[in-house]
Amino acid sequence: xxxVRSVIxxxxxxxxxxxxxxxxxxxxxxxxxxxxxxxxxNTVLPYxxxxxxxxxxxxxxxxxxxxxxxSGMPTSEANYILGxxxxxxxxxxxxxxxxxxxxxxxxxxxxxxxxxxRGLFEDSKGRIWVGTNDNGVVLLEKDKTMIRHFTEKTGLxxxxxxxxxxxxxxxxxxxxxxxxxxxDEDLNVHILDDARINNERILKLSTDIAGTVYGHTKxxxxxxxxSCRITxxxxxxxxxTEKITTVTADPGYPGRIxxxxxxxxxxxxxxxxxxxxxxxxxTGSVENIHWMTYACGRIWVSSxxxxxxxxxxxxxxxxxxxxxxxxxxxxxxxxxxxMWFASxxxxxxxxxSDNFLNLTAQAGLEDDxxxxxxxxxGQLYIGTDNGLFILGTDNVPVExxxxxxxxxxxxxxxxxxxxxxxxxxxxxNDLGLVRYSPDGKIRDYTTTEGMPSNEVRCIKAASxxxxxxxxxxxxxxxxxxxxxxxxxxxxxxxxxxVFLTVEEGENGAIYIGTDGDGMYVLENNDIRRxxxxxxxxxxxxxxxxxxxxxxxxxxxxxxxxxxxxLTSPVVLRIKRDRxxxxxxxxxSNSIEFxxxxxxxxxxxxxxxxxxxxxxxxNDQAWxxxxxxxYVVNVDELxxxxxxxxxxxxxxxxxxxxxxxxxxxxxxxxxxxxxxxxGQTGVSRVNINTFIDQTQDVKLxxxxxxxxxxxxxxxxxxxxxxxxKEIIRISPVVLDYFASDPVxxxx
Numbered sequence: 227x228x229x230v231r232s233v234i235x236x237x238x239x240x241x242x243x244x245x246x247x248x249x250x251x252x253x254x255x256x257x258x259x260x261x262x263x264x265x266x267x268n269t270v271l272p273y274x275x276x277x278x279x280x281x282x283x284x285x286x287x288x289x290x291x292x293x294x295x296x297s298g299m300p301t302s303e304a305n306y307i308l309g310x311x312x313x314x315x316x317x318x319x320x321x322x323x324x325x326x327x328x329x330x331x332x333x334x335x336x337x338x339x340x341x342x343x344r345g346l347f348e349d350s351k352g353r354i355w356v357g358t359n360d361n362g363v364v365l366l367e368k369d370k371t372m373i374r375h376f377t378e379k380t381g382l383x384x385x386x387x388x389x390x391x392x393x394x395x396x397x398x399x400x401x402x403x404x405x406x407x408x409x410d411e412d413l414n415v416h417i418l419d420d421a422r423i424n425n426e427r428i429l430k431l432s433t434d435i436a437g438t439v440y441g442h443t444k445x446x447x448x449x450x451x452x453s454c455r456i457t458x459x460x461x462x463x464x465x466x467t468e469k470i471t472t473v474t475a476d477p478g479y480p481g482r483i484x485x486x487x488x489x490x491x492x493x494x495x496x497x498x499x500x501x502x503x504x505x506x507x508x509t510g511s512v513e514n515i516h517w518m519t520y521a522c523g524r525i526w527v528s529s530x531x532x533x534x535x536x537x538x539x540x541x542x543x544x545x546x547x548x549x550x551x552x553x554x555x556x557x558x559x560x561x562x563x564x565m566w567f568a569s570x571x572x573x574x575x576x577x578x579s580d581n582f583l584n585l586t587a588q589a590g591l592e593d594d595x596x597x598x599x600x601x602x603x604g605q606l607y608i609g610t611d612n613g614l615f616i617l618g619t620d621n622v623p624v625e626x627x628x629x630x631x632x633x634x635x636x637x638x639x640x641x642x643x644x645x646x647x648x649x650x651x652x653x654x655n656d657l658g659l660v661r662y663s664p665d666g667k668i669r670d671y672t673t674t675e676g677m678p679s680n681e682v683r684c685i686k687a688a689s690x691x692x693x694x695x696x697x698x699x700x701x702x703x704x705x706x707x708x709x710x711x712x713x714x715x716x717x718x719x720x721x722x723x724v725f726l727t728v729e730e731g732e733n734g735a736i737y738i739g740t741d742g743d744g745m746y747v748l749e750n751n752d753i754r755r756x757x758x759x760x761x762x763x764x765x766x767x768x769x770x771x772x773x774x775x776x777x778x779x780x781x782x783x784x785x786x787x788x789x790x791x792l793t794s795p796v797v798l799r800i801k802r803d804r805x806x807x808x809x810x811x812x813x814s815n816s817i818e819f820x821x822x823x824x825x826x827x828x829x830x831x832x833x834x835x836x837x838x839x840x841x842x843x844n845d846q847a848w849x850x851x852x853x854x855x856y857v858v859n860v861d862e863l864x865x866x867x868x869x870x871x872x873x874x875x876x877x878x879x880x881x882x883x884x885x886x887x888x889x890x891x892x893x894x895x896x897x898x899x900x901x902x903x904g905q906t907g908v909s910r911v912n913i914n915t916f917i918d919q920t921q922d923v924k925l926x927x928x929x930x931x932x933x934x935x936x937x938x939x940x941x942x943x944x945x946x947x948x949x950k951e952i953i954r955i956s957p958v959v960l961d962y963f964a965s966d967p968v969x970x971x972x
Contacts, residue, residue, distance in 0.1 A: 273286070273562075273563060273579055273917055274522065274559070274560070274562040274563025274564040274565070274578060274579050274962075274963075275288045275289075275290075275563070275564040275565050275576070275577035275578040275579045275580075276521055276522025276523075276524070276526075276559050276563050276564060276565040276577065277522050277523065277563050277579065278577075278578075278579035278580070279535070279545055279565065279577055280522065280523070280524045280535055280537065280543070281537075282522075282523060283579060283917075285581075285912045285915045285917075286579045286580065286581060286583075286917065287579070287580045287581070287582060287583025287584065287588075287883075287910070288577055288578065288579055288580055289577070289578060289580040289584075289881065289883070289964070290548050290549055290550075290575055290576065290577045290578075291549075291575065291576050291578070292549040292550060292572060292573060292574075292575045293326075293331075293573050293574050293575070293576075294572060294573030294574075295573070297573075298331065299317075299324070299331050299573050299574065300321065300324070300331055300333070301319050301320075301321045301324075301573065302571065302572065302573045303319055303320060303321070303569070303570050303571060303573065304317050304318065304319050304555065304568035304569060304570065304573055304574045305318050305319060305320065305343060305344050305345070305555055305568060305570060306318040306343065306344060306345050306346045306357075306555065306556060306568055307346070307556070307557070307558050307566045307567070307568040307574055308346040308347070308348060308354075308558055309558050309559055309560035309561060309564075309566060310348045310352075310354065310368070311348060311352060311561065312352070312368050312924065312926070312960075313327075313560070313561050313924035313926065313960030314326065314327060314368075314926075314960060315327075315560060315566060315574075315962070316346050316354065317331075317343075317568070317574060318342075318343025318344055318345060318346050318356065318357070318568075319342070319343055320342045320343075320359065321342065322334070322337060322340055322341065322342060322343065323340045323343045323346075323356055325370070327926070327928070327958045327959075327960055328958075328959060328960055328961050328962050329958075329959075334366075334370055335370075336372070339361060339364055339372070339375060340356060340358070340361075340364055341358065341360070341361055342358055342359045342360070342361075343356055343357065343358060343359070344357050344358060344359045344386070344387055344388055345357030345387050345388050345389050345390060345401075346390075347389075347390030347391075347392075347398070349392050349396075349398055350392060350396060351396075352368055353365055353366065353367060353368070353373065354366040354367075354368065355390050355398060355400075357387025357388060357389070357390065357400070358385070358386075358387060359386055359387075360385055360386055361377065361385060362375065362376050362377035362378065362380075362382055362385040362387065363375070363376040363377075363382065363387055363400060363409075364376075365409075365413075369939055369942065373413075374413055376400075376407075376409065376415055380415055381407065381414075381415030381416070381417065382400065382402065382407045382415060382417075383402050383404050383405045383406065383407045383417050383424070384402035384403050384404035384405070385402075386402060386403040386404075387400060387401070387402055387403075388401045388402065388403065388427070388428055388429055389401040389428060389429065389430055389431045390431060391431035391432060391433045391439045391441075392433060392439075393433065393437045393438070393439050393451070393452075393454075394436070394437025395411070395437070396410070396411040397409070397410050397411070397454060399418070399431055399439055399441075399451065401428030401429070401430070401431050401441065402427075402428060403427045403428075404424065404425055404426075404427075405417070405418065405420070405423050405424040405425065405426060405428065406418040406420075406423065406428055406441070406451075408454060416454070418451070418454060418455070418456070420455075420456045422447070422449075422456070422459055423441075423443060423447065423449060423456065423459070426443035426444070426445060426447060427443060427444040427445075428441055428442075428443055429442055429443060429444055429472070430442040430472050430473055430474070430517075432473060432474045432475040432483075432519075433475060434475035434476065434477070434479075434480050434481065434482075434483075435475075435477060435478065435479070435480050436480035436481070438450055438451065438452050438475075438480065438481070439451040439452075440473050440474075440475055440483055440497065441473070442470060442471075442472055442473045445461075446461050446462055446469040446470045446471070447459060447460070447461050447470075448460060448461070448470055448473050448483075448485070448497075450497055450498075458497065458498050460498065462485075462487065465498070465499065465500050465501055465504075466500055466501035466502070467485065467487055467491075467493055467501050467504075468487040468488050468489045468491065469487060469488040470485050470486065470487055471486045471487055471488055471514060471515050471516065472485075472486040472515055472516060472517055472518055473485055473486070473518070474518040474519055474520060474525065475520075476494070476520075476525075477520045481496055481497055482494070482495060482496055482497070483495070483496075483497045484518055484525055484536070485504075486515025486516070486517075486518050486527070487515060488513070488514050489513055489514075490508060490509045490510060490511070490512060490513045491506050491507065491508060491509065492506075492507040492509060492515060492518075492527065492536070492542065493505065493506060493507070494507060494540065505540060507536060507540055507541065507542050508542060509527065509534065509542045509544075510542065510544065511532075512527070512529050512532045512534060512542070512544060513529065514529050514530070515527055515528070515529055516528055516529050516530055516554065516555075516556075517554075517555065517556040517557065519556065519557060519558065521557070521558060521559035521565065522559050522563050522565065524536060524537065524538075526557050526565070527542065528554045528556070528557060528567070529554070530552070530553055530554055531551050531552055531553075531554065532544060532551070532554075533545045533548060533550075533554065533557070533567065545577075547587075548575065548577075549572075549575060550567055550569050550572050550575040551572075552569060552571050552572055553569045553570040553571040553572065554567060554568070554569050555568045555569060555570055556568055560962055561924065561960075562578075562923075562961070562962055562963065563579075564576055564577060564578045564579070564962050564963070565577040576962060578962060578963050578964065579917075579963070580881040580883070580964070581876075581881055581911050581912070581916050581917060582876070582881045582882050582883050582902075582909045582910070582911045583883070583909065583910040583911070584883035584884070584907060584908075584909060585606075585617070585621065585901065585907070585908040585909065585910045586608070586615075586617075586906075586907030586908045587883070587907060588621055589617050589621045589622070589623055590623065591608075591615060591623065591907065593906040593907055594610040594611060594612055594906070594907065595610060595611040595887060595905055595906075596608055596609065596610050596884075596887065596890070596903040596904055596905075596907060596908055597609050597610065597611065597636075597637055597638050597639070597887055597889070597890050597891070597903055598637060598638065598639045598640045598651075598890060598891040598892075598903055599640070599891070599892050599893040599901040599902075599903050599908055600640035600641060600642060600648070600891075600893050601642070601893050601895055601901075602640075602642050602648045603646075604618075604619070605617060605618050605619075605624060606893070606901060606908075607640050607648065608903075608908060609637030609638070609639065609640045609650065609651075609903075610636075610637060611636050611637075612634050612636070613629065613632050613633055613634045613635060613637070614628065614629050614632040614637060614640075614650065615629070616628075616629060627666065627668065628648075628650075628660075628662050628668060631660070631668050632650065632652065632657070632660065633655075635652045635653070635654045635655050635657050636652065636653040636654040637650055637651065637652055637653070638651045638652070638653045638682060638683050638684065638889065639651040639682070639683065639684045639685045639891045640685075640891070641685040641686070641687050641891075642687065643687040643691065643693060644687065644689075644691055645664075645691065646663075646664040647661050647662065647663055647664065648661070648662040649661055649662075649685050649687070649693060649695070650662065651682035651683060651684060651685050651695065652680075652682060653681050653682065653683070656672060656673075656680040657670060657672070657680065658670050658671050658672035658673070658675075658677055658680040658682060659671040659672075659677060659682045659685075659695055659702075659704075661707070669707075671702075671704070671709065675709060676702075676709040676712065677697065677702055677709070677712075678697050678699040678700040678701075678702055678712050678713075678714035678715075678723070679697035679698045679699035679700070679714075680697075681697055681698035681699075682695055682696070682697050683696045683697060683698065683725065683726060683889070684696045684725075684726070684727055684728060684889075684891065686728045686729060686730060688730045689730060690734070691705070691706070692704065692705050692710070693705075694728045694730070694736060695728075696725035696726065696727065696728045696738065697714075697725065698723075698724050698725075699714045699715055699723045699724070700712060700713050700714030700715060700717070700720065700723045700725060701713045701714075701725055701728065701736070701738060701748070713748065713753070717753065719746075719753040719754075719755070720743075720746065720753065721743045722740040722741060722742045722743035723740075724740060724741035724742070725738050725739070725740055725741075726739045726740065726741050726796075726797060726798055726799075726889065727739035727797060727798060727799045727800050728800070729800040729801060729802050729809065730802065731747070731749075731802065731809075733749070734749070734750075735747060735748065735749040736748040736749070737800045737802075737809065738800075739797030739798060739799065739800050739811075740795070740796075740797060741796055742795050742796055743755065743757070743795055744756050744757035744758065744792050744795045744797060745757075745792065745797050745800065745811070756791075756792060756820075756825070757791070757792060757795060758791050758792045758793065758794065758795055791825050792811070792813055792818065792825060793813055793815055793816040793818065793827050794813035794814045794815045794816065796813055796814035797811060797812070797813050797814075798812045798813060798814060798836075798837065798888070798889065799811070799812040799837065799838055799839070800812075801838075801839060803819075803841070806821075806860075806864070807821065808820060808821035809821075810839050811825065812836050812837065812838065812839065815834045815835075816828070816829075816831070816834065816836070817831050817836050817839065817849065817863070819863070819864070826866065827866075828863050828866050828868065829866060830862075830866050830867060830868040830869075831849075831856075831858075831863070831868050832856070832868065832870065832873065833851050833853050833856065835851055835852040835853070835888075836849060836850070836851045837850045837851060837852070837886050837887070837888050837889070837890060838850040838886070838890070838891075838892065840892070840894055840900055840913060841860060842898060842913040842914050842916075843898065843914045844914065845859060845860045845861065846858065846859055846860065846913070847859070847860050847863055848900065848913050850886040850890075850892070850902065851886065852885065852886070852888065853875065853877060853885075854875055854876050854877030854878070854882050854885065854886075855875070855876045855877070855882060855886065855902075856873055856874070856875055857873060857874045857875075857876070857916075858872070858873040858874075859872065874918070879964060880963075880964040881963075881964045882909060883904070883906075883907070883909045884902065884904025884905050884906045884907050884908070884909045885904055885905045885906075886902055886903065886904055886905075887903050887904060887905055890903035891903065894913075897912065897914070898912045898913050898914030898915060899911070899912050899913075900912075900913050923959055923960065923961040924959075924960040924961075925957055925958065925959060925960070926957070926958035926959075926960060927944065927955065927956070927957065927958065928956040928957060928958040929954075929955075929956045930944050930946065930953070930954070930955050930956075931953070931954045931956075932946060932947065932949055932951055932952075932953055932954075933949070933951035933952065
């Protein structure tokens, strides 16, 4: 559920609040919505889950969430679900009618009339029609005020209701278990008297762009309604098809219909035409189509246990690996473009867009700790605690001689060099550093070949072709495939040989981060140390006989300049930033940068357990931490002025599919896709085209309480009397993304 942080700035004496002011969209565009809900229009730019699932938002992934009695909803069954134009989600269940605002499920009163629900509909006037299983139809205003109750006593053909539709003249047609009734604009009830359907159970009504209503009965009969009379009627065998199981109108072309059947074929074309004139759309293993509807620019299709959609080429595409897979009744969309599904056994499910795509889950890989990702020859190499995995084209797992050679060994880092070799840092079973050549040859570098340790932690492919590899006992430099230099615990100036990170500097310099002795700078075969800036550190350095050429610990790099120095002797990551001519330094308790010999600690950064940093094309830093990912403007980092109201944190609550791993190495490609090494797999996100899903939300008034009395709206207005008592106004944020927006009420 959404968590809304509210900052109550100021509430003055308010004499009158117009309820019509809420809900309001922010930065809203216009997008046509579900034609079966009264030809409504959406008021928000499309970036919801329905658009992500169907590939209309190629940079976004999607995530699904199930709501039932175990996860916030008061019941685990739903017969119908409706996203209304004011932003709410309405649910019809046998236990009653619920309204969801993104946080709470509210039961709609009066409960003695709204005892249960089978169908819901929003008409062109924004009113809500509720079809019950045994008590007729209840017409409500958006504010839940009851307008009228229709039953058999007031003219309905039956009191057991299933579906609704509206024609171009504002007549609302009601599909019952015994034919069709309709209510005109003056709320008078009429029976659409036609002997061919009077005893039929009406299961679907759908309106096309011209206002013609099309219907379907349980026996497989389909019909059209124009000018409040049935103008055409037939069954599947009449036009040469299998039994018709549902229909929906094409929203763009009058008279064109999609017919679902009992087989795995959907037919599309002009209503009443023979099968030979209809287009056949095969649905694969999905048979007995139960519901179809237009939402988010596509025709959505469901059987009782499967979901899919028809793409722009009239091809059926299944949506797999969803948590809802039983007794699916129907689906709808909300104003943000998310998809919602109702199940009579599993509750409701939403599909929302997610900037973060769970890449490994999509590929069918089991959850595992990922320590490194790397692109090589168009394939994604994934190093885990339990071996190497390769994802080829279309995200299909690949096995080859290298995956077999690595086996279940733990991998810490994977990098590609300029010559096209792939280097794999392993950390178990003495496999050492593995080179995978373009010709497919595999070579292991171990202590037998001169490695300082077989526990390899990280790799840097230098610009001059050298390979720099950190181990649990120092650094090895490989040149032209040969071990050229080793700097390990035997070196007089190395007090801690557990090397955690390495970076290439200017003029061949090498920067090394250690597990307790700060940074070493290797230049011209000389090692100098950068430590924490304290008197005790300087004294300790001198007492241990260090060279003294830069080991003062003041972050000066030996040039005598003063600086903040390292905040910790444990240095997890050093990254060169050529554009800004500096080095980012991540220690065990801070993020800092080294520029012109001075180290600056970014003390305003809101979190301490930091792992890595990546900078996008928009001068935003993506900082990977154990809490999730912080996104902050680079200028704020450099100015040590990171403000809470400006940075964003992404974690499980708002879309991140796996928490980053300490000491991990993630791949960033040229298009801006970051393949994050996570605790349970790989999360992919485009850090250049990331969509902030908090821009377009609708707001509502949940309640206004004066003292202990709740004020009810009258004629869509809240009238607050003059009072000395406390006035409490509770906002409603109708947001169904995992975006956790900040809301200020004043």
